[in-house]
Amino acid sequence: MVAHSIAAIETTEFRLPMVGELRWGSQSSLAEARHVLVTVTLSDGSSGVAEAPPRPTIYGETAATITAIVRDELAPRLLGQPATTAWARMAAIRNNHTAKGAIDIAVHAALAQSAGQSLAEQLGATRQRVRVSYILGIGARDEVLAEAERVVGQGVRVLKVKVGRDWNEDIARIHDLQAMFGDTVELYADANETMLTENAADRLATLRELGLRYCEEPLPVEQIRARARLRAQGILPIIADDSAFTLRDLHRELELDTFDILNIKTPRTGYTESLAMLALAGAAGKGGMVGSQAGSTIGTARAAIFAARPEIEHPSELSFFLKLREEITDRPLQLVDGWLEVCDALAVRIDPARLREMTVRG
Amino acid sequence: MVAHSIAAIETTEFRLPMVGELRWGSQSSLAEARHVLVTVTLSDGSSGVAEAPPRPTIYGETAATITAIVRDELAPRLLGQPATTAWARMAAIRNNHTAKGAIDIAVHAALAQSAGQSLAEQLGATRQRVRVSYILGIGARDEVLAEAERVVGQGVRVLKVKVGRDWNEDIARIHDLQAMFGDTVELYADANETMLTENAADRLATLRELGLRYCEEPLPVEQIRARARLRAQGILPIIADDSAFTLRDLHRELELDTFDILNIKTPRTGYTESLAMLALAGAAGKGGMVGSQAGSTIGTARAAIFAARPEIEHPSELSFFLKLREEITDRPLQLVDGWLEVCDALAVRIDPARLREMTVRG
Missing domain, CATH: 3.20.20.120 (Enolase-like C-terminal domain)
Structure with a gap:
């Protein structure tokens, strides 16, 4: 098996207008979802996407912090490294749960594409x-x-x-x-x-x-x-x-x-x-x-x-x-x-x- | 006692060149400190400062995420509100420990100045x-x-x-x-x-x-x-x-x-x-x-x-x-x-x- 490395990680903030307003806990509500789409590209050109949902009251993340932590801390630790080691490398950075989670899922999707498998098989x-x-x-x-x-x-x-x-x-x-x-x-x-x-x-x-x-x-x-x-x-x-x-x-x-x-x-x-x-x-x-x-x-x-x-x-x-x-x-x-x-x-x-x-x- | 409200919160990223390199844990090192100075101004013009040290491997923060969370989530919850309620209001936002900590300390410094007290007395x-x-x-x-x-x-x-x-x-x-x-x-x-x-x-x-x-x-x-x-x-x-x-x-x-x-x-x-x-x-x-x-x-x-x-x-x-x-x-x-x-x-x-x-x- 070829060890694919991570060639690129991109983030795109997008809007998701909602039918109603979501409320949870005692402090939180949400009228329009704003999430970050994370795209990971591997060295063989295969790619995968996943979604990071910013939840400031649950994980302390916003779209801006997700974008910043990917750019400044996570991508520099991952680019050029074997895709299968992504999660272990990201463990060095605390919190930032959905930024790391989205990269990991996007890596899996890219690896599945690369292997010609479905994500379910993988x-x-x-x-x-x-x-x-x-x-x-x-x-x-x-x-x-x-x-x-x-x-x-x-x-x-x-x-x-x-x-x-x-x-x-x-x-x-x-x-x-x-x-x-x-x-x-x-x-x-x-x-x-x-x-x-x-x-x-x-x-x-x-x-x-x-x-x-x-x-x-x-x-x-x-x-x-x-x-x-x-x-x-x-x-x-x-x-x-x-x-x-x-x-x-x-x-x-x-x-x-x-x-x-x-x-x-x-x-x-x-x-x-x-x-x-x-x-x-x-x-x-x-x-x-x-x-x-x-x-x-x-x-x-x-x-x-x-x-x-x-x-x-x-x-x-x-x-x-x-x-x-x-x-x-x-x-x-x-x-x-x-x-x-x-x-x-x-x-x-x-x-x-x-x-x-x-x-x-x- | 007058209930002072928070009039402004500013962040300034600054460099601190070090004598040597600091290492801790198994994953972390630091060659030049880059911290964020937080300045809080109250409605009576008194102000206080404190320092947020970004520690991505301990709290998941960087200078960029500290700046973003203050601007997008913390300041909007605090501006115009009584200074003494700052910490309770910030509790709604998870993690972001040093961003919230610096605001709280700067608020205390501003309140001490306003009251003509030293921080030690306060x-x-x-x-x-x-x-x-x-x-x-x-x-x-x-x-x-x-x-x-x-x-x-x-x-x-x-x-x-x-x-x-x-x-x-x-x-x-x-x-x-x-x-x-x-x-x-x-x-x-x-x-x-x-x-x-x-x-x-x-x-x-x-x-x-x-x-x-x-x-x-x-x-x-x-x-x-x-x-x-x-x-x-x-x-x-x-x-x-x-x-x-x-x-x-x-x-x-x-x-x-x-x-x-x-x-x-x-x-x-x-x-x-x-x-x-x-x-x-x-x-x-x-x-x-x-x-x-x-x-x-x-x-x-x-x-x-x-x-x-x-x-x-x-x-x-x-x-x-x-x-x-x-x-x-x-x-x-x-x-x-x-x-x-x-x-x-x-x-x-x-x-x-x-x-x-x-x-x-x-």
Whole structure:
């Protein structure tokens, strides 16, 4: 096998107008997505693209910092080096999660092209289709239910419901959704660290009685012993997200046994570290799902291919594209009865004319 | 009291040529410091400055990302807002430690000026002088010993020795230093997470027998239970640095009881969070020291004032200026028999002509 080196790394900032406004956590909202497209070219001329979604409140990145860190720190460490060593070389630079993640995924796409393989073959992603969930926004009752109706009409069959701002309202919303959809739609909860040690067990029990499947990050991540105790009670499977951003975090969390299912976000850990995390979690008997970093169709397609790994047995958050009004890809993704076809994700390409139109000039 | 609001935040990138090259960890080196000076102006015209040292391998920041995050995310959240709420408002943005830290310290300096107080009065920093340590570089034996001789000649009386690359060499170097300086110089170790669970207890015992005072981060930070067990053995006081970057990290570390002395770095947690961390650590019976982020004289002066808090009872790493050939301040700092006078730190000002000369034009 020829060891291809990295010949070029380019970044392009682009706009993605949204259908509505996205809100999450207590501090964050998003009216128009502005992402960075990363293109990696190898020494044999093959190339790959991936998407870095700037999330200042989650990872501290903006489009400007992503562009700067790629130009000033990451590209200088990678140009001329073997493509297969990219992730290890980037590990020297802290944080900048989605900048590094996008380079890693673009490298994989380029290597797959070079080898005449599909990305699915390259990743060992053998499923034909992946189960998809949708993250329901926070807002007034009518808005939330209208959004749910719209996306269920578009093929969503699993909804993730944010809880924690107002528990009684949260429960009322869950009742509303169950009244609307009955058994056709499954629900689970994301508490975004808003529960208290005094009420978390009761609240998880309530969610279980309501038939919800999981709860993501019930307690503040720094309360590591309380989280371990809560998980040991086995009330409802607990999903780790904020507590396990990286492989090093995951080692720590597994030492304390704080969760049941790992939420892997390929934009923040690339394919390389995502594969390592999936293997480590699996060896410890933990489940896996693929999370959303609110990616556009190109980012979601890349994540969907990873979600076709056989170890990913829980629904993955691969539906943010339903919130976007315009795209830079040559085709949309579609959901049918809760599933996304992996061959559709593999077929997605950038449309150069659309990309030009949406490019933000520096 | 009038609630002053923030009227302006400016950033200036400047160069700091060094005497030698600084190396740390396994990935990092530094030949010329390039830092960002942050100036905050309040609504009453008072102003303060502080220094953000870009450390891509520690915090993922560069001069370009610091400039961008201040301009695009931090300043828009702060301009027109009460100065006393600055840190809380910046908490919404993740990472970007030294960008946020510099704004917070500059806000404190501006508020002190506005109130006609010294920064020491404002911070409750009551000591007249602070005990200083120096971080000895990694390198060939002759270089390291020559550097030690030079800085001890300049008033250093505590040396922090990096260990972990080659244990036998490390021990030989400690013997060399003890032969050179006898009891006039105290030593402690920084293992930078390089020990193993199998050898850490033995190595700490060896360091204790050699008379070293502490060891910083003996084990990989993700091995949180092994770190707790090692600390419980009480062989040598353990300093927390990488394991406790933030207040949230500190809560987690105190839950598991993994360290004895907290290394607080004001450039990464500003004055506001540094004060909160010092209080929390103290309430848990932990000691405190002030660490170096390789600050120039302005950054070191700001850190030295914090180190004059009565709770800081261990030597602080306030001597990086000994490595710099040129400065942007109107006076140097000096060490006398291991001590730095706080009144000297309080007197340090930026020299506008020197700053102009060292400014990097964008």
